[in-house]
Amino acid sequence: MPASASDPLGIGELAGVGGKSEPLFRDLGIVTAKDLLDYFPFRYEDLREPTPAAGLLTAESNESEVNALGRIVSVRERRARGLEIVEVTARDQSGTFVAKWIGRHRYVIGRFHEGMRIFVRGRPERSLAGPIISVSHYRILGETERYCGEIVPVYRASKFLPSRKIAVVVRKNLDRLLELVGVDALPLALASEFGFAPVIEAYRGVHAPADPEEARLARERFVFAEFLVMAVAALLRRAERERHHDAAVLRVPDGLLADFERELPFALTCAQRRVVEEIWRDMSRDVPMNRLLQGDVGSGKTLVAGAAVVLAARNGFQSALMAPTEILAAQHLERLTSVLVPFRIAIEPVLGAQGARARQNSLDRLASGEALLAVGTHALLTQDVEFKRLGLVIIDEQHRFGVRHRALLRAKGASPHTLHMTATPIPRTLAQSQYADLDESRIDELPPGRTDIRTFAVRQTRVARVYDFVRQIVAKGGQAFVVAPTIDEGESGAASANAVYEELTRDVFSDLRLALVHGRLSTKEKDEAMRRFSKGDAHVLVATTVVEVGVDVPNASVMVVLDAHRYGLAQLHQLRGRVGRSAAESYCILVYPDDRDESDRLSILTQTNDGFAIAEADLELRGAGEFAGTAQSGKSEFRFGDIARDFAIYSQARRVAESIMKRDPALRSREHAGLRAALEAMPSLRELLASS
Numbered sequence: 190m191p192a193s194a195s196d197p198l199g200i201g202e203l204a205g206v207g208g209k210s211e212p213l214f215r216d217l218g219i220v221t222a223k224d225l226l227d228y229f230p231f232r233y234e235d236l237r238e239p240t241p242a243a244g245l246l247t248a249e250s251n252e253s254e255v256n257a258l259g260r261i262v263s264v265r266e267r268r269a270r271g272l273e274i275v276e277v278t279a280r281d282q283s284g285t286f287v288a289k290w291i292g293r294h295r296y297v298i299g300r301f302h303e304g305m306r307i308f309v310r311g312r313p314e315r316s317l318a319g320p321i322i323s324v325s326h327y328r329i330l331g332e333t334e335r336y337c338g339e340i341v342p343v344y345r346a347s348k349f350l351p352s353r354k355i356a357v358v359v360r361k362n363l364d365r366l367l368e369l370v371g372v373d374a375l376p377l378a379l380a381s382e383f384g385f386a387p388v389i390e391a392y393r394g395v396h397a398p399a400d401p402e403e404a405r406l407a408r409e410r411f412v413f414a415e416f417l418v419m420a421v422a423a424l425l426r427r428a429e430r431e432r433h434h435d436a437a438v439l440r441v442p443d444g445l446l447a448d449f450e451r452e453l454p455f456a457l458t459c460a461q462r463r464v465v466e467e468i469w470r471d472m473s474r475d476v477p478m479n480r481l482l483q484g485d486v487g488s489g490k491t492l493v494a495g496a497a498v499v500l501a502a503r504n505g506f507q508s509a510l511m512a513p514t515e516i517l518a519a520q521h522l523e524r525l526t527s528v529l530v531p532f533r534i535a536i537e538p539v540l541g542a543q544g545a546r547a548r549q550n551s552l553d554r555l556a557s558g559e560a561l562l563a564v565g566t567h568a569l570l571t572q573d574v575e576f577k578r579l580g581l582v583i584i585d586e587q588h589r590f591g592v593r594h595r596a597l598l599r600a601k602g603a604s605p606h607t608l609h610m611t612a613t614p615i616p617r618t619l620a621q622s623q624y625a626d627l628d629e630s631r632i633d634e635l636p637p638g639r640t641d642i643r644t645f646a647v648r649q650t651r652v653a654r655v656y657d658f659v660r661q662i663v664a665k666g667g668q669a670f671v672v673a674p675t676i677d678e679g680e681s682g683a684a685s686a687n688a689v690y691e692e693l694t695r696d697v698f699s700d701l702r703l704a705l706v707h708g709r710l711s712t713k714e715k716d717e718a719m720r721r722f723s724k725g726d727a728h729v730l731v732a733t734t735v736v737e738v739g740v741d742v743p744n745a746s747v748m749v750v751l752d753a754h755r756y757g758l759a760q761l762h763q764l765r766g767r768v769g770r771s772a773a774e775s776y777c778i779l780v781y782p783d784d785r786d787e788s789d790r791l792s793i794l795t796q797t798n799d800g801f802a803i804a805e806a807d808l809e810l811r812g813a814g815e816f817a818g819t820a821q822s823g824k825s826e827f828r829f830g831d832i833a834r835d836f837a838i839y840s841q842a843r844r845v846a847e848s849i850m851k852r853d854p855a856l857r858s859r860e861h862a863g864l865r866a867a868l869e870a871m872p873s874l875r876e877l878l879a880s881s
């Protein structure tokens with residue numbers, strides 16, 4: 190068996206896979222035979238039961254294809270517009286139906302005769318003469334043959350490797366494939382408690398089920414096992430963290446919150462107060478804090494971060510805040526300076542753009558402990574940045590940093606407390622699975638006095654009126670963003686920033702001043718355009734989504750998003766957050782093509798400004814896989830399950846994981862050997878398990 194692990198059976202060695210098809214399998218990510226075994230069908234065609242002819246058009250199933258079985262009463266073959274058409278009328282006990290082949294099925298010509306028994310599957314259509322089935326699949330049955338249909342798995346296919354071919358290879362090799370199944374992560378007793386089949390049977394149930402229920406249960410088993418492994422992994426990481434009692438215990442002096450608030454020009458919102466207390470409570474433990482702070486743009490996270498810095502400073506510890514861009518770092522620097530001045534906390538910037546002299550100065554003051562807070566970018570990670578006593582690490586827009594970068598910053602202190610921040614609300618389901626080893630705080634309330642951004646969804650035909658509106662706003666002294674999904678006109682046909690800029694400059698807004706920002710401009714050009722816009726020199730900024738983060742121009746009160754159908758809801762909400770930053774009434778206008786029905790989806794944005802609700806809706810609409818493709822959360826780590834669709838299974842797996850960890854925290858018992866092996870296959874956990 191070890192031999193097969195080190196030298197896995199290649200896909201090319203299976204029966205039915207030749208030199209031609211091997212690369213096609215590889216293109217689908219199927220390199221080894223085991224990959225094929227783990228390549229699950231995404232649906233099944235049920236060819237078992239024919240529907241009586243009389244029920245073909247009312248079939249309750251919402252499947253798009255139906256099965257029918259009957260005896261041929263007439264055959265008609267004709268040509269129309271150069272296509273051969275074969276129409277066979279057949280009858281069963283309930284009535285008649287027509288089976289129809291068009292064009293590409295020329296080979297059926299001459300095959301059918303009155304009196305034959307025939308099975309067909311295809312898409313049903315209504316006609317005056319009764320149901321017509323456009324046949325995708327058929328079989329001629331012998332006079333006494335009993336129809337014996339099966340469930341046909343449908344695999345994700347490619348242009349040159351159809352599902353049918355994949356199914357044939359799986360079927361031919363199934364017994365051999367099943368020999369490759371290793372130890373099962375799911376403990377035996379658990380599997381039977383939940384009514385799951387043994388793992389080999391479950392694989393058979395996925396690829397060759399006797400009925401849809403078997404397939405469903407088999408898939409559920411793999412999803413459950415996968416979620417169980419992830420949930421146990423998260424609990425192990427958390428336990429590991431809890432085992433280290435080496436964090437600085439920070440004392441919260443009486444009345445600190447009141448002192449903090451007294452120095453602010455406004456009162457904290459209830460949500461801010463609650464979250465500050467959660468964070469301070471974590472920081473007063475000897476276990477390092479690992480907390481995710483979520484709050485919509487403008488909810489006041491910077492202030493909360495400031496409160497954490499104040500507590501660290503009061504206890505003689507330094508803090509470091511890392512942001513993904515220079516612009517964001519500069520913004521934090523400015524805001525935190527005004528918050529922290531009354532507390533006499535000296536702040537040092539650590540930025541890539543800093544001159545050598547200024548940088549050395551900052552580094553000296555951080556190394557000596559004179560400065561209590563460093564605010565910077567990746568520039569904080571280099572070796573020459575040293576702290577005297579780093580007790581708190583804050584990571585802004587945490588999803589934009591890799592694990593390694595976060596670890597590098599933390600390594601500059603001895604087990605510092607860590608606060609992760611994000612302005613992109615993460616749906617609860619994702620938070621509980623992918624971020625299961627983080628504690629969560631949410632600021633679910635905006636500071637008072639904000640007016641909601643009025644949002645409209647508008648068809649492309651009316652874009653001229655949108656621009657008229659922009660002109661009115663500019664006439665009153667306002668400014669506007671116009672966002673396009675691509676930089677250049679591509680084959681995708683999407684609106685491009687360059688083309689829109691040109692058109693607006695030449696025609697629509699020829700009397701206004703415009704600026705252009707996109708990712709292919711040099712930093713200097715970008716900065717210059719941004720500077721013109723934020724100073725008010727440009728009335729309209731045409732941009733790609735680079736404006737999503739880091740732009741703060743309070744005078745801009747209109748956000749126009751072209752081709753809004755190309756964005757997820759969460760991303761549109763982020764874009765919308767670029768306006769509404771002053772007391773002026775603000776607007777977001779989402780433009781979508783005439784031929785698309787986007788009104789339902791976009792209406793979620795026109796009806797709510799609640800980022801958490803929007804993120805939930807987005808996840809529901811797109812599924813976790815797609816959702817993960819945005820800037821939200823990194824890649825989906827699940828092979829079989831979809832955390833959004835299968836959340837009930839996840840919750841169950843999570844409960845089971847907790848009970849396993851209670852009984853056998855180091856996973857040493859025999860029944861957990863398979864689970865342990867699955868975890869050891871994850872590099873970050875191998876070490877952890879070895880040391881426990």
Ligand code: ADP
Binds near residue numbers: 455461488489637
């Ligand atoms: P975030 O980082 O969550 O997007 P910020 O911390 O930058 O939000 O705060 C946005 C704006 O709201 C800032 O100008 C800040 O001064 C202001 N602000 C924060 N908290 C409050 C509050 N409780 N009351 C009034 N204004 C607040």
Ligand code: MG
Binds near residue numbers: 487
């Ligand atoms: Mg912020």
